Amino acid sequence: MATIKDIARVAGVSLATVSRVINNGPKVGDETRARIKEIMKEMGYRPNANARALVNQNSTSIGVVIADLSDPFFATLAHGVEKVARQQNIQVLMSSGSIEAETEFKAIETLLEHRCKAMVVHSKALDDQTLIDFASQVPGFILINRYIEAIADKCVWVDNVTGGRLMAEHLVSLGHKKLVMVASKHQIDDPLARLDGIRQYLKQNNIELAENAIEYSTPDQEGGEIAMQNLLAKGIEFTAVLAYNDAMASGAMSMLQDHNLRVPEDISIIGYDDVLLARYCRPKLTTIKYPIELMATRAAELALSFNAQNAETKASTTYKYTPTLIKRDSVSKL
Amino acid sequence: MATIKDIARVAGVSLATVSRVINNGPKVGDETRARIKEIMKEMGYRPNANARALVNQNSTSIGVVIADLSDPFFATLAHGVEKVARQQNIQVLMSSGSIEAETEFKAIETLLEHRCKAMVVHSKALDDQTLIDFASQVPGFILINRYIEAIADKCVWVDNVTGGRLMAEHLVSLGHKKLVMVASKHQIDDPLARLDGIRQYLKQNNIELAENAIEYSTPDQEGGEIAMQNLLAKGIEFTAVLAYNDAMASGAMSMLQDHNLRVPEDISIIGYDDVLLARYCRPKLTTIKYPIELMATRAAELALSFNAQNAETKASTTYKYTPTLIKRDSVSKL
DNA sequence: TTGTACGCGTTATCAA
DNA sequence: TTGATAACGCGTACAA
Numbered sequence: 001m002a003t004i005k006d007i008a009r010v011a012g013v014s015l016a017t018v019s020r021v022i023n024n025g026p027k028v029g030d031e032t033r034a035r036i037k038e039i040m041k042e043m044g045y046r047p048n049a050n051a052r053a054l055v056n057q058n059s060t061s062i063g064v065v066i067a068d069l070s071d072p073f074f075a076t077l078a079h080g081v082e083k084v085a086r087q088q089n090i091q092v093l094m095s096s097g098s099i100e101a102e103t104e105f106k107a108i109e110t111l112l113e114h115r116c117k118a119m120v121v122h123s124k125a126l127d128d129q130t131l132i133d134f135a136s137q138v139p140g141f142i143l144i145n146r147y148i149e150a151i152a153d154k155c156v157w158v159d160n161v162t163g164g165r166l167m168a169e170h171l172v173s174l175g176h177k178k179l180v181m182v183a184s185k186h187q188i189d190d191p192l193a194r195l196d197g198i199r200q201y202l203k204q205n206n207i208e209l210a211e212n213a214i215e216y217s218t219p220d221q222e223g224g225e226i227a228m229q230n231l232l233a234k235g236i237e238f239t240a241v242l243a244y245n246d247a248m249a250s251g252a253m254s255m256l257q258d259h260n261l262r263v264p265e266d267i268s269i270i271g272y273d274d275v276l277l278a279r280y281c282r283p284k285l286t287t288i289k290y291p292i293e294l295m296a297t298r299a300a301e302l303a304l305s306f307n308a309q310n311a312e313t314k315a316s317t318t319y320k321y322t323p324t325l326i327k328r329d330s331v332s333k334l
Numbered sequence: 335m336a337t338i339k340d341i342a343r344v345a346g347v348s349l350a351t352v353s354r355v356i357n358n359g360p361k362v363g364d365e366t367r368a369r370i371k372e373i374m375k376e377m378g379y380r381p382n383a384n385a386r387a388l389v390n391q392n393s394t395s396i397g398v399v400i401a402d403l404s405d406p407f408f409a410t411l412a413h414g415v416e417k418v419a420r421q422q423n424i425q426v427l428m429s430s431g432s433i434e435a436e437t438e439f440k441a442i443e444t445l446l447e448h449r450c451k452a453m454v455v456h457s458k459a460l461d462d463q464t465l466i467d468f469a470s471q472v473p474g475f476i477l478i479n480r481y482i483e484a485i486a487d488k489c490v491w492v493d494n495v496t497g498g499r500l501m502a503e504h505l506v507s508l509g510h511k512k513l514v515m516v517a518s519k520h521q522i523d524d525p526l527a528r529l530d531g532i533r534q535y536l537k538q539n540n541i542e543l544a545e546n547a548i549e550y551s552t553p554d555q556e557g558g559e560i561a562m563q564n565l566l567a568k569g570i571e572f573t574a575v576l577a578y579n580d581a582m583a584s585g586a587m588s589m590l591q592d593h594n595l596r597v598p599e600d601i602s603i604i605g606y607d608d609v610l611l612a613r614y615c616r617p618k619l620t621t622i623k624y625p626i627e628l629m630a631t632r633a634a635e636l637a638l639s640f641n642a643q644n645a646e647t648k649a650s651t652t653y654k655y656t657p658t659l660i661k662r663d664s665v666s667k668l
Numbered sequence: 669t670t671g672t673a674c675g676c677g678t679t680a681t682c683a684a
Numbered sequence: 685t686t687g688a689t690a691a692c693g694c695g696t697a698c699a700a
């Protein structure tokens with residue numbers, strides 16, 4: 001592959017001149033510039049991004065750390081980042097971390113080796129301090145979907161407690177009092193916060209959500225099916241279901257329908273996230289919108305803004321997003 | 335950030351020695367090695383991937399070019415690549431191309447600037463020759479979901495004609511004769527090939543699929559809804575629907591149900607791809623499995639295998655995959 | 669076993 | 685307007 005040196009030799013000029021042409025620098029004779037450009041085209045010259053990054057100390061790439069690309073939620077997140085990266089002519093370095101401390105750590109580490117100055121990381125397994133340390137090493141380190149006090153100005157997160165409250169509120173406002181929940185068995189903050197919001201609201205309204213009315217399982221469709229099956233097996237009476245997320249809701253819904261229970265006529269159900277399938281499934285899922293793409297976009301812009309000299313230091317702002325209720329067809333008035 | 339030079343200075347040894355330690359090279363005294371490792375840890379040393387790539391002429395990364403990460407199909411593809419990359423400790427560079435010639439071209443070009451020696455590209459807009467040219471420049475250039483004779487040994491593709499035939503065959507074998515299709519309006523090979531397979535089979539069995547029984551729209555859920563709406567509006571009689579893909583099938587199904595037509599009791603419908611939603615939607619979609627993750631995995635392995643010296647040149651083999659029928663609940667016997 | 673010195677492709681500084 | 689030349693961080697013959 002032709003290098004700047006080859007071009008210079010063929011053109012009979014120095015490296016410096018070619019470099020100026022490449023970077024549209026000033027102080028180059030018009031005809032020289034034209035001739036060099038011509039030669040570059042002919043020889044199929046392509047600047048070497050690695051060499052550039054080396055000398056410039058700034059990489060033209062943004063790193064993304066997520067758990068699993070095959071999960072629609074993360075795919076959407078990645079897509080948001082990718083979108084703004086493309087606009088700014090920036091490369092995306094993708095690392096999956098699978099919600100295990102070790103892999104998450106390694107994913108960030110690898111990005112660091114590539115001298116990423118900007119990264120959007122979704123980490124659940126790493127502890128606060130580790131993340132704070134990383135943040136201090138990377139100018140454009142942005143944490144998405146997590147809040148850490150000490151680096152609040154680098155966190156783009158969603159208020160899951162409010163989200164949980166919203167779910168409960170909607171069901172209760174329609175007269176539902178006998179509730180069950182298909183919950184995530186992961187002991188991380190998202191499930192905890194949502195459940196917290198739900199409980200807060202119910203308590204205020206004197207409605208009970210007994211511990212045995214909650215079934216914990218994996219946060220996917222299968223988990224939803226299993227959890228619902230268990231709930232049904234226990235013979236608990238209920239008119240509405242709170243699901244940890246849309247996938248579980250969908251699974252639970254299938255299971256209900258398999259037992260000849262109609263949604264929403266017999267049983268109402270509400271999801272969380274508003275991923276694609278919420279609109280695909282039948283009936284369309286009433287759910288809580290988690291504005292993840294918007295957040296990812298914001299996170300990427302934020303991360304990249306630190307690359308620019310103007311090291312935007314509005315430590316004052318915090319990037320908290322609030323989920324909203326999306327009414328569709330899976331919940332009905334009692 | 336500490337460099338190899340800093341380590342050498344602190345340790346009181348030469349650069350070469352440190353370099354040897356880093357690369358687990360031989361010929362280093364045990365205690366020297368231990369001491370240097372200690373210092374590296376203390377100083378938080380991290381090798382500079384850019385510098386390495388520069389001197390080694392081989393980047394430790396694999397490029398991926400796809401249309402749109404938010405599309406489950408592409409997300410799954412990307413996931414497949416990412417999986418094998420992680421196993422081999424390789425970074426993934428992601429570029430979206432949005433099925434436009436210019437962006438696809440630019441995406442590949444950018445990857446080239448990063449000196450990617452391996453890449454998995456999904457391109458529909460670029461012409462054969464351009465792709466062939468790229469393939470000759472990149473040792474590990476693998477085309478996924480497309481077949482070009484001249485670089486057959488670099489193509490990992492699926493036999494969409496057989497896929498199309500499978501769809502038609504399944505419906506016909508259950509007695510369906512009045513068929514309609516919700517098709518993709520994109521004039522690229524996938525839709526064409528599938529339609530081709532369908533037509534071949536129907537012709538052999540003397541069943542007609544009139545041009546006005548086909549509605550073309552965007553290959554997503556909304557497109558499926560619109561296409562079905564048009565079909566319904568035209569008052570065409572039919573007992574079964576062929577959909578370009580699962581998303582369109584899902585949209586069409588919604589529209590049918592909105593018109594009080596039951597699936598599969600009144601109308602049967604068959605999709606294509608077998609993405610997640612095929613199992614999520616209700617009734618579960620009978621569809622054609624497009625083994626995209628498997629293919630992506632294979633493509634990535636292939637691409638990466640060229641990085642190794644043993645430039646595996648089995649130009650004989652071609653990587654053709656055959657789709658299979660997945661029976662679920664959206665098709666019934668007439 | 670350890671060190672010296674050069675090169676990888678670019679950019680940037682300073683002269684000319 | 686152009687050209688030498690020194691970095692950037694690392695790997696590696698070759699020498700010691």
